Amino acid sequence: MSRLQRVPGRDPRAGFRAEGRDCTTSVPQGLLKAARKSGQLNLSGRNLSEVPQCVWRINVDIPEEANQNLSFSSTERWWEQTDLTKLIISNNKLQSLTDDLRLLPALTVLDIHDNQLTALPSAIKDLENLQKLNVSHNKLKMLPEEIALSKNLKGLYLQHNELTCIPGFEQLSNLEDLDLSSNCLSIVPASFSSLLSLIRLNLSSNQLKSLPAEISRMKKLKHLDCNSNLLETIPPELAGMESLELLYLRRNKLRFLPEFPSCRLLKELHVGENQIEMLGAEHLKHLNSILVLDLRDNKLKSVPDEITLLQSLERLDLSNNDISSLPCSLGNLHLKFLALEGNPLRTIRREIINKGTQEVLKYLRSKIKDDGPSQxxxxxxxxxxxxxxxxxxxxxxxxxxxxxxxxxxxxxxxxxxxxxxxxxxxxxxxxxxxxxxxxxxxxxxxxxxxxxxxxxxxxxxxxxxxxxxxQKLTFLDLRNNFLNSLPEEMKLLIRLQTINLSFNRFKMLPEVLYCISTLETVRLVHQVGSVDAQKMRMMENLTTLDPNNDLLQIPPELGNCVNLRTLLLDGNPFRVPRAAILKGTAAILEYLRDRIPT
The missing domain is CATH 3.80.10.10 (Ribonuclease Inhibitor)
Structure with a gap:
């Protein structure tokens, strides 16, 4: 039983104790017996408020069946059975873990996601063989310094906690996958640069205003996710990450698209929902391998002819910008998907856009010929x-x-x-x-x-x-006028799908809009102070609502508008829901539905 000698501070009498009776109801003996053979124990979703002692001592105490039958077959010799290497205790009600964790030194996988943990025990350092630790969806406010001693750790999953800071991970030289998304981090330590084996890093949905330049030292990093932060700029050193393949920068405050002279392997660049105003040749000329380029919901006014440099491009999202025309050369790209909705395009008929990507590309190619010398x-x-x-x-x-x-x-x-x-x-x-x-x-x-x-x-x-x-009007743009009301006769526009009323003088959502059942998109930036959620339910086709306004409160009944795919609430002065809740339309609607008075 050499494995028992590896347990720090082990009670020498432990091997002669019978298993405690605390497991008889919460953990079936059959599971424990199977775990001794396989080295794996899954206790997920058992409503546990604490981990039974028999689980911690599974490789220490004599099993109960040994006291009942002293004649073991070759397959049942308990002293020859496997140490526990994988323990799953997720989806329970655990509020803490004890230092008895050290009694399982052979663990390579510890999965405790979806519990109520507020801290991890310092005994985590004794799990020297640990390769994967999943503590996501808990209530961790800080991490023990000892976690940095898990030198064999390859996957560390800490998303959806309450972390405001993290310790240095200098010694986690084998870490390949790190997920810190959906926490409260405002700073990324420069010590992250020592994670030389890291392949995937998820920092999305935090409060980061900047990234350390040292992040560029992660020479193996392929996937970097910084969605939903407060980033205004990207360090130029990021452009030197030669292994980077996927970069997510959606929902930040970027005003300029970064340049990537060294990122020649970059396949996907997602910079939608920022404040980018210009796209130039210098931003595109190095993206030789790019397959996906997401620029939706920015402030672009044009697309340069140099877009044709992206010969590998398959998906291009330009929706919800201020683009009035497209270069004909765009038709020479081999795109599989092109999104243009929400732009004031003047050179392409909407009926062509509605027919899809290939028809748009075909039209642009034909225009190259039409614009020749002959008319x-x-x-x-x-x-x-x-x-x-x-x-x-x-x-x-x-x-x-x-x-x-x-x-x-x-x-x-x-x-x-x-x-x-x-x-x-x-x-x-x-x-x-x-x-x-x-x-x-x-x-x-x-x-x-x-x-x-x-x-x-x-x-x-x-x-x-x-x-x-x-009679056939489907798209109406009335932005930047002096309107404060709409006539009731507008309900005659029985085909209207999109209306943009932003930057006018409305105090509330015009009543007649509730009567236009075909409406799919309503934009009302900087004006209205209230919406009628009950009447909005009559707008069965409404999928996009952008009231970036002076809303002091959001009616909970708006959560019943389940057809909404895009609900943009940024820029309103209301206090509830909190900004932390505004992480996507589905989350907002669910939050609101939960607050509807019964």
Missing amino acids: SGSVAETAMTLPKWSPESIHAIVALKILDYSDKQATLIPDEVFDAIKNNIITSVNFSKNQLCEIPKRIVELKEMVSDVNLSFNKLSSISLELCML
Whole structure:
């Protein structure tokens, strides 16, 4: 029984004790017997409030069956059976572990996730063979210094605890997988640089404002997740991590896309939901191996032609930016997925976008040919009608079915504009960035064809009845005007799917919106002070609600709007729910549902 000699401070009489009776109800004897043979014991989900002594002493005490039958077959010689190497006691009600943990020195796997632990015993240092430790989903506020002595540890899982700081891990030279997500960390120790074997590091959902430059010394790191933090910049040293393959920086405060001259193996870059305003050639030229590029929910205004440098790119997400046009060269990429929704695109009809990625790419490729030196007779004829318009505008009318009279600072739309399009089919209208105080009455002439209307950045204080007559309207952009109400007649827009009312003068969500059952996306940034959750349930198709406003409280009944896939609440002054709860739409809705009065 040489294994017994390895137990520090072991009672020399322990081998002659019978197993205590504390296990008879909580741990079946059959499980213990099987564990002595296999070296593995699974006590998950048994409602345990403490670990029975017989578990700690499974390799120390004489088993009960030895007292009942002294004649053992060759397979039942208890003194020759296996030391416990794997112990799973997850999904119980454990509030603490005792130092008896040291009685299991052969453990290589200890899984105690989903309990109520507030601390770990210092005896953790005696588990010299431990390779995997899972203490996730507990209530740990700090870690014992002794955890750094587990030199053979390869996987350490501490996500979903209450850690505000962590000890130096200098001696964990074999650690390959470290998960510290969903804690309260504000600083990453520079000593992390000593984790030279680390392959995966998850720091998401903390309160990090910066990353240490020393992180670049992790030469084997392939997967770095820093989603949902407060990062404003990324240390330039990060660009020197040659092994990095997956980088997640979603939901931070980045204003610039980092450059990655040395990250030539980088396959996925996720920087959605930041404040990035520019995408340049310098940001793209080194991403030779990139397969996935996520830039959604930023402030991009354009996509550079150099996007074609990303010849390996398969998935590109540009949704919810401020992009008005795309380079035709984008059509030469071999994309499997391209997301463009939520952009004020003026050069691609929405019906093409709705047909999916391949149709968009096909269209962009065709436009490369159309933009050549030769022009069709119909375009030339239109050019004669509207000599003051640029060739691009003429092309948009004839080929793209877009009426673009934007950014002219005009106080009204000239009649000749509407006269010129009488013989053409128009599906999109863009009158943005003018000085319009009212909607042109002649827009009603397009009621049977137009599906997109952009009237943003004008001086509109009311919506005309003519606009409400557009039978096929699906997308309406009214951002940055002086609106404080919407007419009841807007309920006639029975196909409206997306409406952007941001930066107006609304005090509450306009009543008529509750009556438009086809609405899928409502954006109301910086204005409303309340929403009616009960009425919102009538909006059965609503999937995106962005009230980044002056909401002082969120009605719990909003949690019943289960169709919502995107609920953006950042930027509101309410105190409940806490910012820590705002970690995704599903979590917010569940939080709200739990608070509905019964």
